Amino acid sequence: MSRSDVLVDADWAESHIGEPGFVIVEVDEDTSAYDKGHIPSAIKIDWKQDLQDPVRRDFVDKTGFEHLLSERGISNDDTVILYGGNNNWFAAYAYWYFKVYGHNKVVLLDGGRKKWELESRELSKDVPSRAKTNYTASEQDPALRAKRDEVVDAIGKRNLVDVRSPDEFAGRLLAPAHLPQEQAQRGGHIPTAKNVPWSKAANEDGTFKSDDDLTTLYAGEAGVDFGKDTIAYCRIGERSAHTWFVLHEILGLSNVKNYDGSWTEYGSLVGVPIELGEGK
Amino acid sequence: MSQDLSGCGAPAGGVTITADKASKEAVIEGHVLRGGAPVTPGYARLRGTGDEFVAELPLGDDGGFRFFAAPGDWTLVVLAPGGVRAERVVSADIGQITKVEIEV
Numbered sequence: 001m002s003r004s005d006v007l008v009d010a011d012w013a014e015s016h017i018g019e020p021g022f023v024i025v026e027v028d029e030d031t032s033a034y035d036k037g038h039i040p041s042a043i044k045i046d047w048k049q050d051l052q053d054p055v056r057r058d059f060v061d062k063t064g065f066e067h068l069l070s071e072r073g074i075s076n077d078d079t080v081i082l083y084g085g086n087n088n089w090f091a092a093y094a095y096w097y098f099k100v101y102g103h104n105k106v107v108l109l110d111g112g113r114k115k116w117e118l119e120s121r122e123l124s125k126d127v128p129s130r131a132k133t134n135y136t137a138s139e140q141d142p143a144l145r146a147k148r149d150e151v152v153d154a155i156g157k158r159n160l161v162d163v164r165s166p167d168e169f170a171g172r173l174l175a176p177a178h179l180p181q182e183q184a185q186r187g188g189h190i191p192t193a194k195n196v197p198w199s200k201a202a203n204e205d206g207t208f209k210s211d212d213d214l215t216t217l218y219a220g221e222a223g224v225d226f227g228k229d230t231i232a233y234c235r236i237g238e239r240s241a242h243t244w245f246v247l248h249e250i251l252g253l254s255n256v257k258n259y260d261g262s263w264t265e266y267g268s269l270v271g272v273p274i275e276l277g278e279g280k
Numbered sequence: 281m282s283q284d285l286s287g288c289g290a291p292a293g294g295v296t297i298t299a300d301k302a303s304k305e306a307v308i309e310g311h312v313l314r315g316g317a318p319v320t321p322g323y324a325r326l327r328g329t330g331d332e333f334v335a336e337l338p339l340g341d342d343g344g345f346r347f348f349a350a351p352g353d354w355t356l357v358v359l360a361p362g363g364v365r366a367e368r369v370v371s372a373d374i375g376q377i378t379k380v381e382i383e384v
Contacts, residue, residue: 033338086336087336114323114338118323119361165335166332175348176334176335197332197333199332200333204357204359
């Protein structure tokens with residue numbers, strides 16, 4: 001896996017609008033963005049309503065994912081082109097999610113919605129109608145997703161990469177600065193975690209930095225040992241999906257997992273160690 | 281505008297806030313205007329003292345934005361189509377709403 005296999009630019013995406021076998025999907029948490037205008041022919045997936053179980057804190061199950069993709073008109077053979085707001089956080093999360101369920105023909109639009117908008121490219125309010133399919137998902141791939149006990153066991157053994165902002169990492173903020181400061185019971189980070197904010201991997205227009213810059217960022221500046229297994233986390237798992245995408249898909253590292261329970265889970269656990277302040 | 285705070289996403293313009301919540305937050309809010317008219321689409325980005333990225337959100341229909349920061353100095357960056365880019369240094373404190381109006 002390398003950059004050219006997983007990332008596409010806006011010209012490429014534009015050239016595949018409406019082409020059979022390609023489905024453009026906008027993924028956001030706040031879907032009002034899609035409703036105000038989206039890439040022509042794009043359908044939408046709601047990060048929460050469509051991809052999260054309505055009762056338990058978890059993914060929709062395999063049957064639910066199959067139902068979702070069938071209902072949206074996505075077939076197993078389609079190449080899915082994902083993009084979204086928030087510098088592609090939720091699109092990267094969806095990319096990871098599609099991979100967890102075994103859909104391998106998936107790419108991410110570099111720069112996402114922001115770059116598309118900043119370049120004044122065409123947006124449409126037309127909602128496409130796609131024929132239903134009979135999508136079949138694979139079982140979840142446990143090699144891509146870390147869970148709580150595995151994370152606790154990884155302290156001091158594997159790379160833990162905390163991709164939140166330095167203030168969240170240090171425990172000064174509990175949430176990103178565009179949100180009220182609520183959620184986890186405690187602030188701080190998982191001991192031994194390196195703080196590499198997701199944003200350091202992205203340019204101001206939302207595109208990913210070069211392979212050389214990314215390697216320098218993680219292996220050089222942050223001291224992430226590429227020879228070890230890695231778990232990335234943030235607050236709820238979508239910013240860390242962005243970092244998972246960088247490490248696993250762009251840089252091609254194997255054994256990189258996303259911990260989607262992330263700080264909202266870990267910071268509310270009883271009996272686990274927490275570290276405050278800057279990284280050690 | 282979504283008020284569901286279970287995610288990390290930034291709704292256009294930022295999350296709205298009630299008076300009781302405002303007293304516990306360090307809020308930075310304002311609008312981006314061009315010739316007095318709202319700039320949208322566009323983006324507002326907050327950077328910390330070390331120039332690190334802290335948060336970003338799309339401007340609302342009224343060109344508005346709102347951040348919930350920690351006390352201290354911050355750099356606000358605005359991006360809009362046509363290569364528009366503007367920066368302002370702002371201060372925030374708990375219980376205060378720092379207003380920033382930016383004309384591009």
